[in-house]
Structures are given as C-alpha cells and as structure tokens.
Amino acid sequence: MKPILFILLFLAPANVLSQQTGVIKGKVLSDSYKLLADATIGIKEIGQGTFSTSKGIFELSKIPAGTYDLHVSAVGFKSKTTEVQVTKKDTTFITIVLSEDIFQLEQMVVTGTMREVSIKDSPVKVTSISKSSLDKTASNNIMEAIEYINGLYNQVDCAVCGTNNIRINGMEGPYTSILIDGMPVMGALASVYGLNGINPGIIRNLEVIKGPNSTLYGSQAMGGVINIITTSPFEAPSVDIETSSSTHGEHNFNFAYNPKIGNSHALFSGSAYLQDQFVDDNGDGFADLTQDIRISLYNKWEVYRKSGKPFTIAAKYYFEDRMGGLENFSRSLRGSEQIYGESIYTNRFELLSTYELPFETEIIRWDASVSYHDQDSYYGTYHYVADQQTYFSNLIWDKKVRRKGNLLTGLSIRYDRLTQLFDGTRLNGGSSDNRFVPAVFSQYDHTFSDSFRALAGVRLDHHTNHGFIFSPRLNLKASPGSHTTMRFNIGTGFRIVNLFTEEHESMTGSREVIVEEALNPERSVNLTFNLNQIVDVGPSVMNWDIDLYYTRFSNQIIPDYDTPNQILYRNLDGFAVSRGLAISMAHNFIAPLTYTVGVTFQNVFSVENDIKERLPFAPDFNAVFSLTYRFLNESLVADYTSRLIGKMKLPEYPNRDDISSVFSEHNLKLTKKLNSQLEIYVAGKNLFNYIQRDAIIAPDRPFSDDFATDYVFGPLQGRRLMGGIKYSIN
Numbered sequence: 001m002k003p004i005l006f007i008l009l010f011l012a013p014a015n016v017l018s019q020q021t022g023v024i025k026g027k028v029l030s031d032s033y034k035l036l037a038d039a040t041i042g043i044k045e046i047g048q049g050t051f052s053t054s055k056g057i058f059e060l061s062k063i064p065a066g067t068y069d070l071h072v073s074a075v076g077f078k079s080k081t082t083e084v085q086v087t088k089k090d091t092t093f094i095t096i097v098l099s100e101d102i103f104q105l106e107q108m109v110v111t112g113t114m115r116e117v118s119i120k121d122s123p124v125k126v127t128s129i130s131k132s133s134l135d136k137t138a139s140n141n142i143m144e145a146i147e148y149i150n151g152l153y154n155q156v157d158c159a160v161c162g163t164n165n166i167r168i169n170g171m172e173g174p175y176t177s178i179l180i181d182g183m184p185v186m187g188a189l190a191s192v193y194g195l196n197g198i199n200p201g202i203i204r205n206l207e208v209i210k211g212p213n214s215t216l217y218g219s220q221a222m223g224g225v226i227n228i229i230t231t232s233p234f235e236a237p238s239v240d241i242e243t244s245s246s247t248h249g250e251h252n253f254n255f256a257y258n259p260k261i262g263n264s265h266a267l268f269s270g271s272a273y274l275q276d277q278f279v280d281d282n283g284d285g286f287a288d289l290t291q292d293i294r295i296s297l298y299n300k301w302e303v304y305r306k307s308g309k310p311f312t313i314a315a316k317y318y319f320e321d322r323m324g325g326l327e328n329f330s331r332s333l334r335g336s337e338q339i340y341g342e343s344i345y346t347n348r349f350e351l352l353s354t355y356e357l358p359f360e361t362e363i364i365r366w367d368a369s370v371s372y373h374d375q376d377s378y379y380g381t382y383h384y385v386a387d388q389q390t391y392f393s394n395l396i397w398d399k400k401v402r403r404k405g406n407l408l409t410g411l412s413i414r415y416d417r418l419t420q421l422f423d424g425t426r427l428n429g430g431s432s433d434n435r436f437v438p439a440v441f442s443q444y445d446h447t448f449s450d451s452f453r454a455l456a457g458v459r460l461d462h463h464t465n466h467g468f469i470f471s472p473r474l475n476l477k478a479s480p481g482s483h484t485t486m487r488f489n490i491g492t493g494f495r496i497v498n499l500f501t502e503e504h505e506s507m508t509g510s511r512e513v514i515v516e517e518a519l520n521p522e523r524s525v526n527l528t529f530n531l532n533q534i535v536d537v538g539p540s541v542m543n544w545d546i547d548l549y550y551t552r553f554s555n556q557i558i559p560d561y562d563t564p565n566q567i568l569y570r571n572l573d574g575f576a577v578s579r580g581l582a583i584s585m586a587h588n589f590i591a592p593l594t595y596t597v598g599v600t601f602q603n604v605f606s607v608e609n610d611i612k613e614r615l616p617f618a619p620d621f622n623a624v625f626s627l628t629y630r631f632l633n634e635s636l637v638a639d640y641t642s643r644l645i646g647k648m649k650l651p652e653y654p655n656r657d658d659i660s661s662v663f664s665e666h667n668l669k670l671t672k673k674l675n676s677q678l679e680i681y682v683a684g685k686n687l688f689n690y691i692q693r694d695a696i697i698a699p700d701r702p703f704s705d706d707f708a709t710d711y712v713f714g715p716l717q718g719r720r721l722m723g724g725i726k727y728s729i730n
Contacts, residue, residue, distance in 0.1 A: 008241050008488065027096070040072070041072050042071050052074075080099075123475040127209075137639075138244070156407045161344060168224035183392055202269050210582075211491065237256070251275070275291055282691050301314070309357075352367075409441065412440070420433075441457075453476075466520070472491070473490065474491070475487065485531075523555055531544075544585050583598065615649065640669075651710055683724075685722060686715055
C-alpha cells in the first residue's frame with residue numbers, strides 16, 4: 001500500500017514547456033450584462049484554468065499556440081464552450097455571455113445512465129443538489145444537510161451513539177446505495193458509521209435517484225442512489241479555508257489546497273471536527289449528541305494526458321473517536337459495568353480511480369476502488385469488532401450507435417470481505433462473510449425525436465449462495481411541449497442483506513436478536529411517474545416537479561419488535577409496499593428572492609396473512625422549505641430552511657406511544673461577503689428548540705433488560721448558535 005500512497009501524493013508529470021505561447025484575456029457577463037465573479041474558465045486539453053475576478057475579468061497566460069475549446073461555467077448559468085485561437089506572443093481578447101439557467105436543467109448528470117447527459121434530456125429522473133444548497137443549513141456533516149432534501153429522511157438509529165442512515169421514500173437506509181464519484185464504496189459498515197465522515201468541503205454536488213437502480217449499481221441500490229460528486233481539482237479554488245463553532249461545543253475546520261503541478265491538477269483537502277462538551281437538554285442523564293473527534297484527509301489528482309481523456313486518482317482517510325452515554329462516562333471506562341456508555345473507534349481508507357483507455361474512436365472507461373473499514377466498539381458491556389474490505393471494478397464501453405442511439409455495456413466485479421466478532425452469543429462468538437459478485441450489464445438509450453426518448457437496460461449478477469439474479473429496467477421520456485417533460489420508469493431491485501452491520505438495533509440495547517431462518521435476497525418491482533412543468537409567472541419562472549411511485553417488495557427482511565425484549569428477523573411471508581406522492585416547487589423571482597417547497601406523502605406497509613401493518617420509522621408525510629434573499633448589494637445573503645415531519649410508527653414499548661407526534665425544525669443563516677476572498681456567517685439551528693425528550697427507554701436502568709436506544713424519531717439537539725468564517729483564493 002505504501003508505494004501506492006507515495007505515487008498518489010507525489011505524482012507530478014513534467015511540465016511541457018513551449019516558447020510558442022500566447023495569452024487569453026476576457027470578461028464573463030450574464031445575459032443581462034452583469035459582470036460575473038467566480039466563473040470557471042478552462043481549457044481541458046492542456047489542463048489550464050482560472051476564475052473570473054469580482055469584476056468578471058479573467059486571464060490565461062502561457063497558452064501554447066493553437067485552437068482550443070474554452071469552457072466557461074458559473075453557478076446558476078448555462079455552461080458555454082467557445083472556440084478560441086491563440087497565436088504566439090499575442091493576446092486574444094474575448095467576451096463570454098452566459099445565459100441564466102434558473103433550474104439548472106442544462107446541468108450534466110451521470111448517475112442515471114453512467115454517462116454524461118443533461119438533466120432535461122435524461123430519461124431517468126435525476127435530482128441534482130448543488131453545494132450552495134447544502135450550505136444553506138450551515139451543517140458540519142452531510143447527514144444534517146440531506147434531511148432538508150424532499151423525499152430524504154435522516155433516521156437516527158441510536159440515541160446514545162448517534163448512528164444514522166438515509167431513507168429514500170420511506171425505505172430503510174440499507175436500501176440506499178451511497179456512491180462516491182459513481183463507485184459504491186460506502187456499503188455495510190460504512191453505511192452505519194462512515195457517512196458522517198464525508199467532508200462537505202470536497203462535495204461539488206449530489207445526484208439523487210429515487211427508486212430501484214440495481215440494473216446499473218447492483219445490490220444496495222434497491223431504494224435509490226445518492227451519488228456524491230467530489231470537487232474537480234481543475235475547478236477548485238487555489239486555497240479554501242473554513243472554520244466554525246457552535247454553542248454546543250462543536251468545532252469544525254476545513255481546508256483545501258489546489259496546486260497545479262505541470263499540466264496536472266491536485267486537490268489536497270482535510271477536515272477536523274471536535275465536540276467534547278456534555279450536552280443534556282432533554283434531562284434524561286444521557287448526552288444529546290456524541291462527544292466526537294473526526295479527522296478526514298482527501299487527495300484527488302486529475303492527471304494531464306495529451307489525448308485529453310480523463311485520468312483521476314483519489315484517496316481518502318477517515319478517523320473517528322465517537323463516545324456517548326452518561327455524563328461521567330469516559331473512554332477509560334469502555335466496557336464498564338458501572339457507568340453506561342458507548343464508544344466507537346473507526347479507521348477507514350478509500351482509494352478510487354477512473355481511467356479512460358487511449359482509443360481514438362472508442363470510449364472505454366475503467367473505474368476501480370478499494371476501501372478498508374475497521375471498527376472497534378463497545379455498547380455498554382458488549383464488545384463489537386469488525387473490519388470490511390471492498391474491492392470494486394467496472395469496465396464500461398460507451399458506444400454511439402448511428403445518430404440517435406447510445407449503447408453502454410460493461411463488466412462489474414465486487415468482492416466484499418467482512419469479519420466481525422461480537423462479545424457474547426448473538427453472533428455465536430464471531431462470523432465471517434466473503435462475497436464475490438461478478439456481473440454484466442447493458443443498456444440502450446435511443447432518441448426517437450426531440451420529444452420522445454427511451455432507455456432499456458438489463459443486469460445479470462452471480463452470487464455464490466443465491467445463483468444468478470436478473471434485473472431489467474425501462475425508462476421513457478416524453479416532452480409534449482417546451483415547458484413539459486414526463487418520465488415513466490419500471491424496474492426491479494434486489495438486496496443481499498448484511499444483518500449485523502446494517503441493522504444497528506441488533507447491536508445495542510437489551511433486546512435479544514433471533515434470526516428465525518436462512519435469509520433469502522430481497523426483491524422489488526418499482527413503477528414511477530414524473531411530471532416536470534415550467535410555468536411562466538409574469539416576468540418570473542416557477543418549476544413544478546411531481547412524482548408518483550409504487551414499490552412492491554418480496555422476501556423483505558423486516559425486524560419484528562412486537563415480541564417483548566426480542567428482535568425477530570426473517571423473510572416476510574407476504575409482501576411490503578412503499579407508495580407515495582412527492583411534489584416539489586421552486587420559484588425564482590426577478591428580484592433577489594428564491595424559494596423552494598417540497599412535500600412527500602407516503603404509505604409504507606407490509607401484508608402478511610392478510611394483515612396489513614405500517615412499517616416503523618416511515619413518516620406519513622414530510623415537507624421541506626427553503627427561502628434565500630440576496631440584499632441589494634448582494635454582499636449579504638439570508639437563508640431560511642425548515643422541515644416538517646409527520647407521524648410514524650415506532651417500536652412498541654410499555655407505557656410509550658407507538659405513533660410519533662408531528663414536529664418541525666427551523667434554521668436561519670446570514671452570510672456576509674466582506675470581499676472577493678473572505679466571508680463570514682452566523683446561523684441559528686433548531687430555532688424553536690424542539691427536542692424529543694423520551695428517545696431512550698429506561699434511561700435510569702441502562703444495564704437492565706428494559707433499556708433500549710432505538711425509540712428516536714425527532715431532534716435530540718436543541719437550539720444552538722453557530723458562526724463561521726471562510727477564506728478562498730481563486
């Protein structure tokens with residue numbers, strides 16, 4: 001491993017020197033002739049780029065003589081590529097005018113089809129969440145920001161150690177595949193403890209697909225996909241530093257350094273988080289948030305190649321020391337029978353690479369990743385130790401078929417090696433799980449006309465214990481008018497469960513875990529209809545997005561909490577359903593005001609022996625709202641965000657309600673830009689101080705059989721203030 005890290009950190013291709021160079025100077029304007037600051041200007045063929053100043057001016061020097069495609073992009077505007085000719089020892093002057101892209105329909109996405117396509121042209125409904133949208137909540141980790149995205153819900157699994165997962169359309173976290181730059185490195189152990197370690201500073205945007213996508217991404221994509229697109233070194237600022245603190249003792253520091261080495265670009269980034277203050281606003285004796293030390297280091301290279309074809313390498317290291325429990329608990333008391341606490345040590349390493357093979361007329365891409373996750377944890381007196389190694393590789397051939405078709409086909413290999421040891425009898429003293437899953441997949445995307453497009457895909461996986469698994473899908477897109485787009489999807493999904501790593505309830509609290517039978521793969525069939533409608537409202541524009549979805553599960557593995565002091569696991573002898581309606585609306589006024597509203601109504605239930613029952617932790621509705629106002633000089637921005645969560649079924653405990661109450665959470669952030677490089681912000685989180693006060697069962701008897709930590713449905717942290725400062729050099 002050391003040689004790989006040495007190459008990764010010190011790789012520096014030689015600079016191609018030439019005396020035959022020129023200069024490009026210019027301005028970037030909006031279509032209303034307003035000067036645009038912080039626009040990205042670059043020539044990818046030679047790996048050179050820059051940013052526009054606060055006056056919209058840019059300069060690229062030492063450009064070898066020749067003709068190039070100059071690519072210009074800015075947040076909220078349609079990207080533009082202009083051909084420019086550079087002559088030796090001369091300066092070329094150019095003015096770039098960008099058209100406003102109010103709803104980013106021209107933005108390129110890759111998750112739905114594994115190839116770049118604009119949002120408006122994609123036959124698969126993909127929601128793109130920009131970095132600026134995530135920043136509106138002033139969050140120091142991605143999980144806090146995600147819960148303000150319509151249809152997504154951040155479920156906290158444990159009120160003591162704070163483990164959480166992402167639900168899409170009411171389905172549990174393990175049904176969501178979390179990708180980093182298109183690669184599934186976040187499975188099993190990482191889906192429980194690794195998500196908080198994703199530094200928001202390295203995120204360019206999120207791409208979200210709701211509904212099964214096993215055809216492209218295999219198991220764990222049964223409920224949906226969240227693809228975290230990391231920042232390109234080619235586009236990142238030269239230096240970026242941000243630090244923040246809160247009144248709950250949360251201290252966060254992010255940095256990024258982006259040097260140009262030769263014709264290649266590298267991004268060095270790091271994040272450190274510290275929370276060492278005991279906070280107990282709900283008065284149950286237990287910490288409301290974990291005392292935590294998190295360190296995340298990230299390095300990404302975009303290596304220059306004369307062919308212009310992409311070659312990227314990225315590495316990430318994550319360390320976490322997480323602790324929760326009673327006030328007098330400390331790390332020296334791990335496993336203590338006197339003072340209850342939970343302590344988790346995590347070490348995680350990821351290595352990812354994308355390389356396009358050097359064929360002139362064909363696009364063949366090789367994606368590969370390696371991840372290692374090590375966990376050493378105590379839940380009271382229970383000691384759980386596990387490590388997981390994941391090796392993944394995709395070989396993808398993207399072929400243009402005639403003029404209107406695209407064929408994408410590939411081979412995929414995934415190997416998971418999971419070793420876990422539980423101090424007790426729940427895993428019979430220990431277990432090991434090795435999975436080698438080869439697969440072949442193919443999809444054909446055909447444009448019949450400007451108003452109709454179709455995509456069909458299939459995937460065939462082979463699992464040692466379950467044989468071949470076939471996953472087809474069909475996506476249709478119709479645009480009867482310039483303002484109207486309709487999409488229809490039918491697809492299948494499957495999931496091979498990792499019970500003890502994905503179901504955190506099985507490792508904490510006092511319930512005895514019983515696996516009643518050999519667990520078969522879960523299967524699903526999904527139908528989705530999407531309508532996107534743009535409405536002209538006077539001089540402003542409104543965007544409506546409506547989703548109807550229905551997913552039917554067979555062989556679903558649902559934890560049964562109805563037996564006192566036990567959790568029963570088995571395949572459902574019947575079926576389960578997740579169905580609902582999601583509505584999103586965004587409105588951009590000509591004045592500096594933007595607001596978005598989203599609401600999802602859902603019904604998630606199981607049917608067994610003709611008995612219909614709601615499934616736990618699936619709210620019957622959830623809504624999100626955001627409002628952004630830019631004051632006239634645009635140096636001050638106000639962001640208001642809120643969410644409203646409906647009733648949900650809860651695990652059954654004596655003297656506790658089995659249906660939650662409705663609650664809301666509200667935040668306000670003010671950002672002041674002092675100059676082109678420096679900005680400060682202050683935020684109020686959970687302004688109305690809503691706290692769930694009964695999240696722990698029998699908190700006064702933590703070592704008894706009555707103790708449980710899985711009764712969480714609302715916020716555990718109360719009102720707090722947060723302030724930060726950000727410094728960037730483009």
